[in-house]
Amino acid sequence: MTSPRKTLRALIEARRGVLLPGAFNALSARVVEDLGFEALYITGAGVTNMSLGLPDQGFMGLSDIAEHTARIRDAVQLPLLVDADTGFGNALNVRHAVRVLERAGADCIQLEDQVAPKRCGHFNGKEVISTEEAVGKIKAAVDARLDPEMLIMARTDACATQGFEAAVERAQRFAEAGADLLFVEAVTSAEQIRALPQRLGTPQLINMVIGGKTPIVDAGELAGLGYGLVLYANAALQGALAGMQKALGTLREQGRLAEDPALVAPFAERQRLVGKPGWDELERRYR
Structure with a gap:
């Protein structure tokens, strides 16, 4: 059986625009897997929003994302x-973070070049560290991994502060430092989207943020351009929020809420997704 890390490497090298949904906890990861997606992204913004009720501005720590990674690894x-x-500090902190997340079950670890505390890539007010410091952090990440099949993804936010050309140059430097996957965040035009796969030889991820700065482009078109992965980091989160607001708004207005599939998942569906039939079978076996 092929390991998840080898599977992931094959997916990105195929450059066929694989859709990559974000998950913010184990149950959302189960939904991603149940719907037939080929990989998933554990979103820092989603963990911060859903677990802490805070914006994506550097409030998540290494222990938070490691705990969520371990739980999701057990679930899917x-x-x-x-x-x-940002790797939660300097190059030495990056080395530690990679070891912790590899043990927790990560198959690819994303690191970015923002000044800490970081911000969501589609917020204003971002700053980036020097190219030299960022390259050193990527080198530390590459050296830290114990399994050579574990991938390192390097993200740059320089497009917003230094321009598109500077972001491309940084991404190339990250590839030369050993990054397996590149992520140029928050490009703002169709021309930039088309240019990136032509300018950079290393496989790339592109981030489709609903309501963000990057134009939304169909995954098929992005595959034709040569992108490996098409990230929808918080589609599940935004869908869950809309669903909660709709269901609870109905409850507030009407004073009752029945098992209406237009508003809530059926009770049986919830038990299926959390694996209750399997646990029932184990209970019978060990009784």
């Missing part, structure tokens, strides 16, 4: 790409 078999923000 899919390859896991894990958002490690």
